[in-house]
Amino acid sequence: MNILRVLLVSGCMFLTGSQAYAQKLSGLWLDDLNIKSFSEGIPAVLGKTNASGDPMLIKGVHYKHGVGVNSTSILAFYLNGNATGFSALVGVDDKGNKSLPHTFYVIGDRKILFKSREIRWGEAPQAVYVNLTGIKRLGLLVMVNDEGLTKTYANWADARFEMLKNHLPQNIPNDDERYILTPPPAKAPRINAAKVFGATPGNPFLYTIAATGERPVIFSAQNLPSGLSLDTKTGIITGSIKQRGSYTVVLKAKNRFGQAVENLRIKIGDTIALTPPIGWNGWNSWARNIDREKVISSANAMVRTGLSQHGWTYINIDDAWQGQRGGKFNAIQPNEKFPKFREMVDYIHSLGLKAGLYSTPWISSYAGFTGGSSNLENGFFPDSVRDHKRLFRYIGKYRFEKNDALQMAEWGIDYLKYDWRLEVPSAERMSIALKESGRDILYSISNSAPFSHVQDWARLTNAYRTGPDIRDSFNSLFVSAFTLDKWSPYGGPGHWNDPDMMILGNVTTGTQLHPTRLTPDEQYSHVSLFCLLSAPLLIGCPIEQLDAFTLNLLTNDEVIAINQDPLGKPARLVSEENGVQIWLKSLEDGSYAVGLFNTADFGKTPESYFRWGDEKPKAFTFEFSKIGLKGKFKLRDVWRQTDIGSFDQKYQTQIRHHGVVMLKMIPEGSSK
Incomplete structure (x- = not known):
């Protein structure tokens, strides 16, 4: 006998054979959720507006409810069988890109429940309704080949769940075993x-x-x-x-x-930063709430946890420290949250650590504080600018690079993060100012440095951001790090490719402080690939809140040594086959570091963007000749810090989903 399902306005009635029952439902607008916490994409998602915060419009029609997204967007929900339906109108926002097609998907428990037509700007929205009865995990995906273009705004207009009463969608569980691989340090030095x-x-x-x-x-x-x-x-x-x-x-x-x-x-000589910087940055920990006490607490925790004994060095203050201009250099002075600034820096140095600051060539910083230029000759930063910070994200008539560099040098600053999406002249002016300041200040530019100018970034700076701000999702990690092969030839001693801060521990990347959404396997991949890439290692969580698992991830000296190898040659992607990427890094002693990553063909199918809870390890045969290595090698598991043995031509292993096997390969006969 066929099963009949009748969706009622006031409830839902199911008829199965001779049995009939009714259960009340609760309608839930998607924009009534804390929607940012469900996003695993990179750009922001916003409820009740488009992704830029403007009214949600599709072909001139305004929608009061819905979620606005930008670029490829991934929203993941844990329903656990407590939803019966989802409905929406999907389309490109009227302020979106006028040429790129967007495709919308609704995916439940690995099955595509809805796929839109290719929708372009100016077209009418397409209606969506899917039955979610019994669905445990749901993904809402928008795919668009934006290739770095901005303002690719799309909308899930009037998006609504039908939920069983008193139930709400939850975040995807992240409760896999937090397994510890690195053995504790020996008592001997x-x-x-x-x-x-x-x-x-x-x-x-x-x-x-x-x-x-x-x-x-x-x-x-x-x-x-x-x-x-x-x-x-x-x-x-x-x-x-x-x-x-x-x-x-x-x-x-x-x-x-x-x-x-x-x-x-x-x-x-003329080159500093001969190995990638390694330390901590405050933005993904405290964002605008950073203050002197939090900085000192972080420095103390760097020592107390033992991180400093493993080479972690920098304590970097991000945006929101800036007050008005003043002092003998008419430079940016600290605001009221940072009294006794030089005393704080001296204290950091007394611990054997180094201190970093944030600035920007814009009039207003990203967070709305004093920037490195102004339309006023004295550089004053009025409330009118602070209150309308977005309108002043450009370089003003008067610039103060020399003033600010001299002040940083006098304070004893060792690191400058210079934000946002710089063009070459601004980067060069600050580069010259720092070199003439009388102090070695590592110069790192951010955000999304265009690849077309990579030779300029390598010439002018010590580190340059290769992409957008990182988020604590595998999608963001993949975009930030697994796609960096084209940048690898340009990184090296004195100039490092920078995929952004590390997304481990408790982070606040667009939402309130929360445990990273990376699985334990993804976190091992994260640290492994950053080390193979010779990337800056900047912890992005409160150090004093580190748990045993995260601290273990950050204190494997053999893994860190691969990052800090004096040769400074970033790894290359040498093979990608059957969902496994192989990254190879040459080391100064003649050996190699290799990462075998089970990416599971992430991003190649709509289903691959989501974690379904049934993923399995992959059996893999690592054939040396396929990556250009010949002969016999001694293999060492660097995470476990154990020798595996000698292998000729190939090595068989298993790689966990989105996990890694990280090896040091020593040519047979070598004493290294």
Whole structure:
């Protein structure tokens, strides 16, 4: 006997055989949810408006309810059988792109329940209704080949769930085992600091010998150049070197369990940042709520958690520290949240750490604070600009790069994040100002540096953002990192490709502070690929809130050493087959680092954008010849820090869904 389903306005009646029953339903507008928390795309999604915050219009018709999205959009919901229907009108917003076609999908438990026609600007919306009875996981997907174009606005207008009474959609569960692979450090010392360090002649020098091992540890340094001194208790080396040249220093760390010895190459010349910067940035932790106490707490936590013993160095203050211009340089001064600013920086340095700041060439920063230019000759930042920050996101008539660089140098700043979507002249002006400031300040530009100018970024800056702001979703990680192969030839010592901050721990990327939505496997892939890419490693969560799993991810010295390898050669994507990407990185000692990533052909089908809860590991045969390697190799699992054995021509393994197997490959016969 056929099953009859009748959807009523006031409820839902199901007739199955001779049994009939009714259950009340509750209509739920999609825009009444905290819709940002369900988004796994990159640009913002907004409820009740289009993605730019303007009224939602499709072919001139205004919709009071709905969700506006931008670019390829991914909304994921856990319904667990508590929804019976979904309806909407889908179309391109009247302020959207006028040429690109958009396709809308509704996907439930891996099945495409609805696929729209290709919809373009100016076309009437298409109606959607799908029966969701029994559906556990639902995905709403908009696909558009935007190729970096902006304002590709589309709408789920009048979008509405029919839910069983007293039930609401939930976020997709992220409760997979948080398995720990890295063994704890030994009690005997191990030196983990970068093996090469660059500084400018005559400028202040700060290098900390990062070392694990039971305290107390006594540090020493043989052949330390004239002008430098070492604190034997802390391992902090300070001073300055006037003479250009390359100096080899023998570093030692000793405790009652043994002694570690490593060589450090100090290069005094025109190039700093000879290895990628590694530290913390405050934006994805505290956003606009950053203050002096949070910065000091982060610095203390960097030491207390032991991160500093593994080489983590920078404590970077992002946007929202800026007050008015003033002081002897007429430079941006800290606002009321940052009293005793120089004292704070000195304290960070006393811990062997370095301090960073944020600025922008615009009149108004992204968060609405004083920028590096103004339409007023004295650079004053009036409330009228602060209150209308979006209108002042451009470079003003008067520029203050030299003023601000001199002030940062006087404070002792070591790192500048310079935002937003810079053009070459602005980047060059600040580059010159920093080099003439009298202090080595690592220069990082953000956001979405155009690839067409990559040679300029490599020439002018120490790090340059290769894409948009990262979000804590696999889609964002994939776009930010798994597509960087074309950038790899341009990264290297002194100029690093930067895919943005790390999305581990508790993050606030567009929503309130919450645990990262990356699965444990995706987090291992995240750290692995950033290290293979020689990318800056900037923790984007409150350090004092780190749990054991996240701290373990950040303290594997063999994985970090791949990132900090002195050769500084970013990995290349050398193979992609059957849903597995292989990234290969040459190391200074003649060995290789390899990442085998099970991306499961992410982005190649509509279903692949979502996590369905039934994913399985993939059996994989790694054939060395397919990536250009011949002969026999000793393989080491760097996450587990264990030798696997010697293998000729191939290695068979299993890779977890969106996970990684990360190997060090040592040519047979090598002692490395």
